[in-house]
Amino acid sequence: MREVEVSAVLPVYNDLAALRAAIPRSLETLEAIAPGGFELIVAEDGSTDGSMEFVRDYEAKDPRVRLFHADERLGRGRALNRALAGARGSIVCYYDVDLATDMEHLAELVDAVREGYDIATGSRLLPESKIVRSGGREIASRGYNMLVRTILGSSLYDHQCGFKAFRRDRLLSMIPSVTADHWFWDTEVLVRAQKSGYRVREFPVRWQQGEGTTVRRKDVVEMGSAILRLWWRLHVEKG
Secondary structure (H helix, E strand, O other), X not given: OOOOOEEEEEEEOOOHHHHHHHHHHHHHHHHHHOOOXXXXXXXXXXXXXXXXXXXXXXXXXXXXXXXXXXXOOOOHHHHHHHHHHHOOOOEEEEEOOOOOEOHHHHHHHHHHHHOOOOEEEEEOOOOOOEEEOOHHHHHHHHHHHHHHHHHHOOOOOOOOOOEEEEEHHHHHHHHHHOOOOOOOHHHHHHHHHHHOOOOEEEEEOEEEOOOOOOOOHHHHHXXXXXXXXXXXXXXXXXX
């Protein structure tokens, strides 16, 4: 079996167009920053647009690519849990398949864990960050993250940026306590990690909003509800 230091994960759901660019760009970047060996895991669940078949073909010709397929729609959190548990690297990272965060930051992300941090995360909301997105999403993001800081006591500024790396052993020891199975997974992991004394590094990134991303009233309600549910678990149920 090949030596693997870094496992990179791409969560995918009906993202065939993005995959065509993301896989070769990922392999090129990982070759430069992980000479000790790497793997690229595509965590694909329930796609109907040919994403699975595309990755399966890529896997057949390049052993560094691994497909983790599920017939049912797992949701972001469950798909990540499955991929991270099956990863072979001591450092695991994931990023959005649309490559919204500039891939030039991947070396900094991985190096932070190499240097002793348990978790590293890109941030779109630090003063030095350079972002391009619509005003509506900007307001929603800042409001959401302010609530997480205020209600859940986080010291971080951006909890939902899809650009994170972990020491795999530390992450796996915490995963059983994480209950979120979709988009709130990112926030819950960061909040629980801080409460457990994990060392977390947040750094500014260049980020550009992908196509087709909108904020609906339903999303805002779900964001607030998820924050309150986690507060209840942490402070009332003590779990």
